[in-house]
Amino acid sequence: MSEITTARPSRLTSAFDIPRAPGLTWYVQAQQPVGYEVSLTRGLLAPANPTLAKAVGADSRDGVRTLVVVDRSVDELYGTALRAYFAAWQAEASWLVMPGDEETKALEQVVEVTRAMTDMGILRRTERLVVVGGGVLMDVVGMAASLYRRGAPYVRVPTTLVGQVDAGVGVKTGVNHGTHKNRLGTYFAPEATLIDPEFLRTVPARHISNGLAEIIKMALIKDADLFRLLEETVAHISNDTLADCGSDMSEVVSRAIAGMLDELEPNLWESVLERSVDYGHTFSPSLELRADPPLLHGEAVAVDMAVCVALAVGRQYLAEDEAHRALALVSAAGLPLTHPVFTPELLQVGLADAVKHRDGRQRLPLTDGIGSCVFVNDITPAELARALEYVHAFTERVDGPGR
Ligand SMILES: NC(=O)c1ccc[n+]([C@@H]2O[C@H](COP(=O)([O-])OP(=O)(O)OC[C@H]3O[C@@H](n4cnc5c(N)ncnc54)[C@H](O)[C@@H]3O)[C@@H](O)[C@H]2O)c1
Ligand SMILES: [Zn+2]
Known part of the structure; x- marks a missing residue:
C-alpha cells in the first residue's frame, strides 16, 4: 500500500478540507495470479484413469468428499459410469442433477447449486465442486463457485463440442437475465478443465x-x-x-x-x-x-x-x-x-x-x-x-x- 501525499494547503480553504495530516488517501494495488490446466484426455471415466481423481484430491486422501453437478441428459447416459468412477476412488460424492438447457440458465440455478454446497457443508479449500455438462451447466456452476464464500475451487468436465472448445476453456461464467444472454456473470477460473472427446459420441x-x-x-x-x-x-x-x-x-x-x-x-x-x-x-x-x-x-x-x-x-x-x-x-x-x-x-x-x-x-x-x-x-x-x-x-x- 502506498500513501498518496498531496501538497497540504497552508490554511483550510473549504469546509470539506480535513485539518489533519499525514496521509488522507491510500492507493491499494494487488495482483492475483490465475493458473489452470486445460487438458485433452481419453477414458476419463475409466476407473484406472487417475486424472479426475487427482483433480478432486481423491488420489491422495481417503474418503475425500466432492459435489458433482451433472447435466440431466449426461446423467442419463454416463451417470452409472460416473458413480462407479468415484466409488472406485473412494471419493464420497454428493450428486446434484440439473437441466442443462438454455431456458433454465438463470440465477435460480446458481442459487440451487450453492444450496447443495451448504447442505453438504463443503470445505472451503480442499473439497471441490465438479461440473459435468455442456456450456450452460458449466456457466451456472462456475458462477455458483465464484459466489460461494467469494470463491470455491471447481473442476470442469465439458461434454459438448461447444463446451470442449469454447465454454470450458476460458474463465467466464454467467446466466441469462431478463431478455439478455449472460447478462449476469463473473470471471472465475476453474482449477482444471478435463476434456474427453468420448462424451461427444452421444451429442446430437x-x-x-x-x-x-x-x-x-x-x-x-x-x-x-x-x-x-x-x-x-x-x-x-x-x-x-x-x-x-x-x-x-x-x-x-x-x-x-x-x-x-x-x-x-x-x-x-x-x-x-x-x-x-x-x-x-x-x-x-x-x-x-x-x-x-x-x-x-x-x-x-x-x-x-x-x-x-x-x-x-x-x-x-x-x-x-x-x-x-x-x-x-x-x-x-x-x-x-x-x-x-x-x-x-x-x-x-x-x-x-x-x-x-x-x-x-x-x-x-x-x-x-x-x-x-x-x-x-x-x-x-x-x-x-x-x-x-x-x-x-x-x-x-x-x-x-x-x-
Ligand atoms: N463461458 C464461456 O466462455 C462460454 C463460451 C461459449 C458458450 N457459452 C455458453 O454455453 C452455452 C452453450 O453450451 P452448449 O452448446 O454446450 O449447450 P448446452 O449446455 O445447452 O448443451 C446442449 C444440449 O446437449 C445436452 N448434452 C450435454 N452433453 C451431452 C452429451 N455428452 N451427450 C448428449 N447430450 C448432451 C444438454 O443436456 C443440452 O440439452 C450457452 O449458454 C453459452 O452462453 C459460454
Ligand atoms: Zn460463441
Whole structure:
C-alpha cells in the first residue's frame, strides 16, 4: 500500500478540507495470479484413469468428499459410469442433477447449486465442486463457485463440442437475465478443465455443427492451417469421428483450443475490447434473440460470420475465392449462411448493440486474409446491405433460388 501525499494547503480553504495530516488517501494495488490446466484426455471415466481423481484430491486422501453437478441428459447416459468412477476412488460424492438447457440458465440455478454446497457443508479449500455438462451447466456452476464464500475451487468436465472448445476453456461464467444472454456473470477460473472427446459420441448432430461454428471462427481469424484441415475433413466430421479422436480430429480440436487460449490468456478480463474471438459475435446476439424457432448459438454465429466474410470482401481484406471457400466451409459444416430475420435493419440494430457492449466503438473483427484478423470502426449501413446481398447471391448460386 502506498500513501498518496498531496501538497497540504497552508490554511483550510473549504469546509470539506480535513485539518489533519499525514496521509488522507491510500492507493491499494494487488495482483492475483490465475493458473489452470486445460487438458485433452481419453477414458476419463475409466476407473484406472487417475486424472479426475487427482483433480478432486481423491488420489491422495481417503474418503475425500466432492459435489458433482451433472447435466440431466449426461446423467442419463454416463451417470452409472460416473458413480462407479468415484466409488472406485473412494471419493464420497454428493450428486446434484440439473437441466442443462438454455431456458433454465438463470440465477435460480446458481442459487440451487450453492444450496447443495451448504447442505453438504463443503470445505472451503480442499473439497471441490465438479461440473459435468455442456456450456450452460458449466456457466451456472462456475458462477455458483465464484459466489460461494467469494470463491470455491471447481473442476470442469465439458461434454459438448461447444463446451470442449469454447465454454470450458476460458474463465467466464454467467446466466441469462431478463431478455439478455449472460447478462449476469463473473470471471472465475476453474482449477482444471478435463476434456474427453468420448462424451461427444452421444451429442446430437446439430450440436456438433454448433460447436464447429466456433472452430471455424478460430480458423478464419487466426489459423490458416486449421482452415485447410477443416476443408479436408469437414465431410467426415461427426460425433463418432470426434469421439474416436484420430490424428486429424485431435488436431482440429487441439488447434481450436490452443488458438482460443492464445487469444484469451493475455486478455482474460477483457480489458481490451478488440477481441478477435468476438468474430461472428457482433450481429449474432440480435439474431439469437429474435429467431423463431430458436437458433443455436453457433448457428447464429455462422450467419454472422457469413456477413463478416462479405464485409471483408467489400473492403478487399478477402479475395473472392477465399470468401467462397469460407462460405462453403460454413455450409459444409451443416450451418446456415442466412436467416429470414437477418435484414439490413437488424444488422444495424445488432451493430448498435455491439457498439454499446464494446464501449462506444464498433471494434468489428474481420478476416484479413484467411487466418488473420483486423478491426474496423466505420462500417456503414450501405456496406451491411451489400454484404447481405453478397451472401444471398452466394447461396442462390450454390443452392439455386428459393431454397
Ligand atoms: N463461458 C464461456 O466462455 C462460454 C463460451 C461459449 C458458450 N457459452 C455458453 O454455453 C452455452 C452453450 O453450451 P452448449 O452448446 O454446450 O449447450 P448446452 O449446455 O445447452 O448443451 C446442449 C444440449 O446437449 C445436452 N448434452 C450435454 N452433453 C451431452 C452429451 N455428452 N451427450 C448428449 N447430450 C448432451 C444438454 O443436456 C443440452 O440439452 C450457452 O449458454 C453459452 O452462453 C459460454
Ligand atoms: Zn460463441
